[in-house]
Structure formats: structure tokens, C-alpha cells
Amino acid sequence: MTRLLITGGAGFIGSNFIHYLLAKYPQVEIVNLDALTYAGNLANLADVESDPRYTFVKGDIRNPDDVAKAMADCYAVVNFAAETHVDRSIHEGGVFVETDVRGVFVLCEEARRQKIARFLHISTDEVYGSIPKGAFRETDPLAPSSPYSASKAGGELLARSYFVTYNLPVLVTRSSNNFGPFQYPEKLIPLFITNLIENKSVPVYGDGKQVRDWLFVEDQCEALDLVLHKGEVGQIYNVGAGNEEFNMDVTRALLKLLGKGEDLITYVTDRPGHDRRYAVDTTKIQALGWKPRHNFSAGLKKTVDWYVQREDWWRAIKQKQAEYKAWIEKHYGK
Numbered sequence: 001m002t003r004l005l006i007t008g009g010a011g012f013i014g015s016n017f018i019h020y021l022l023a024k025y026p027q028v029e030i031v032n033l034d035a036l037t038y039a040g041n042l043a044n045l046a047d048v049e050s051d052p053r054y055t056f057v058k059g060d061i062r063n064p065d066d067v068a069k070a071m072a073d074c075y076a077v078v079n080f081a082a083e084t085h086v087d088r089s090i091h092e093g094g095v096f097v098e099t100d101v102r103g104v105f106v107l108c109e110e111a112r113r114q115k116i117a118r119f120l121h122i123s124t125d126e127v128y129g130s131i132p133k134g135a136f137r138e139t140d141p142l143a144p145s146s147p148y149s150a151s152k153a154g155g156e157l158l159a160r161s162y163f164v165t166y167n168l169p170v171l172v173t174r175s176s177n178n179f180g181p182f183q184y185p186e187k188l189i190p191l192f193i194t195n196l197i198e199n200k201s202v203p204v205y206g207d208g209k210q211v212r213d214w215l216f217v218e219d220q221c222e223a224l225d226l227v228l229h230k231g232e233v234g235q236i237y238n239v240g241a242g243n244e245e246f247n248m249d250v251t252r253a254l255l256k257l258l259g260k261g262e263d264l265i266t267y268v269t270d271r272p273g274h275d276r277r278y279a280v281d282t283t284k285i286q287a288l289g290w291k292p293r294h295n296f297s298a299g300l301k302k303t304v305d306w307y308v309q310r311e312d313w314w315r316a317i318k319q320k321q322a323e324y325k326a327w328i329e330k331h332y333g334k
């Protein structure tokens, strides 16, 4: 049994995971089911599209027919597909509920029908909410703050209920903020890198003293591989790198790496409901045999180098964003 269904594989972490699996496992077969929302990008997988072990299927996890076809003959499912940006969820939460909750329901139903052997659901540390000090353990209660994190909490609880009720072999990971190649330039690190390359200012929300634990995406891929193959079904695993940084310090590190001055920092109105700090206790996944290989500065250097080399990749996205903005302004005004 070698065929895996990856959902949301044209996004940031999913495409990194597909690259990781194809490089590591000569026998693996991957079906990538992705709706190609604004965040899905086949350019992320251009180098593997003719690999006979890889198949792309355009489809939606909310659509039972799409899911049934893509899941056929797969032994495992890894669900990355989601709406993922907190700021977008504040402006328009409906699609988050649709994809991050109902989409998970559709996947679980089909996985149950097809007797899938491993169902790895990718959740987030944001389901715990903010923590002023210390770190959340997997047994702590969930207290999500945004429509994004609340939808993710709903999705993972639903997945877990399929383990309890139907013995679907569900595994859940809750990881901290990822960064690295192929991350859509709306999230902090790629937005700031690409703005700085263009000599544009970078918008720091509020006082910039929020803390995130930054996990380099290659380390995330290793953690997911381990949980997929060695994790205990029904269990939840926190994944975090212990790379806690204030947003201001991330911003200053990027300015330094790109040789820019602090005049490019703009302080803007804070995000409503902005979580101050995320932190997870990773004892459980470490006991399974994982630890991150990248500290923050090593990961950040690799990431900046990648965005410097792949201007073609992010300029195409920013061009599309600009065209969309112009179209909206033309039809609906500013």
C-alpha cells in the first residue's frame, strides 16, 4: 500500500510535504486533491508534475464526489486543505466554516467508507488561543480567538469524533507558525521579505510585541512523516520548534538580512482579537523521536535566500493580487 491522498497539496506546507515524500520514498504514490483557491499554486509543484508517482486532481474537499474519486485506492489521507489566513477570516468567515469544518466532515465520511488506514489531520496551535507564559499541552482545553482558529478547532474535533465513534484511525497535529519556501505572501514572513525586496514598507500590527514560535517547514515535514507512520491513532501531537520571537524582532532580523533600514517599518492598527503569544509543549512528539533541525536564524536565512532567488514565483502572485485589487476598485470603487 503506497498510495497517499494529500489534500491542499498545492499550498505552502502541502507542496513542501509532497516534495519531501517524493524525495524520501521511491515507492510512494501521491494524489494531490486541491481546489486551487487563491492560495493554491501549481507552480509550487512544477518540478514534479511529470513524475509518474504524482497525480494532481482539481477538486474540492467539500464535494463528496471529488473526494470519493481522489481517495480511491489510497491507504492514507493527509489533510492540509483549509482556508488559513486569520485576517481573511476576520473579514469573511463563512468559507472558513465551509472548508475547515464541513470539508473535514466530507473527508471523514469518505475515509470511513473506504476504510482508510491512517487519517492525518493538520491542525494548528492557534486552537488553544493565547498563553501569557508556559506552553499548552495536548490535554489543555481549546479557546480559539479568530474565525480561522475556531473553524480549525471545529474541524479537528469532528475528526477526533470519527475516531471515537467509528474507529477511523485519526491522528492530529497542532503545529506552530511555519515559514519557508512557497509560503503565500500574505503571511508575516513572506509578505515582509517580498515588500522589503521591493523597497516597500512593512505593516507591523499594534506594538509588534506578539510572540510566535517559528517552525521551519522542512522540520514540519519530518514531524508529519513521523506522526503519519509512527503516531498512535486517536492521539494529538503538538509540533513546535521552541523558536519564540517577538514580531518586532522578526521584522528587524529581516531588515538586517535584506540590508534595509527601520524607516521601512509602518505601525498599523492592530488585528482585532489578536492573540499575544502562542506556545506548545512538544514533549509528546519528542518522545516519538522528532526534534527540529533548524534554529530560527538558520531557517530565516534559507527562507530569505529562496525568496531572493525565486522572484519569478512571488512576483507572479503579487501581479495577480494587484490585478484583482484594480478590478475590485474599477467595479466597486475604493
Ligand code: NAD
Residues within 6 Å of the ligand: 007, 008, 009, 010, 011, 012, 013, 014, 033, 034, 035, 036, 037, 038, 039, 040, 041, 059, 060, 061, 062, 079, 080, 081, 082, 083, 084, 085, 099, 103, 122, 123, 124, 125, 152, 174, 175, 176, 177, 178, 179, 184
Ligand atoms: P495554504 O493557504 O498555503 O494552502 C491551503 C491549500 O488548500 C491551497 O492549496 C488551497 O487551494 C487548498 N484548499 C483550500 N480550500 C480547499 C478546498 N475546499 N478543497 C480543496 N483544497 C482547498 O495553507 P498552509 O499554510 O500550507 O497550511 C496547510 C495546513 O496547515 C492548513 O490546514 C493550516 O490550517 C495548517 N497550519 C498551517 C500553519 C502555517 O503556519 N502555515 C501552521 C499550523 C497549521
Ligand code: TYD
Residues within 6 Å of the ligand: 085, 086, 087, 177, 186, 187, 188, 189, 191, 203, 204, 205, 206, 210, 211, 212, 247, 271
Ligand atoms: P501571520 O503570518 O498572519 O500568522 P498568524 O496570525 O496565524 O500567527 O501573522 C504572524 C504574526 O504577525 C501575527 O502576530 C500577526 C503579525 N502580522 C503583522 O504584524 N503584520 C502583517 O502584515 C501580518 C500579515 C501579520
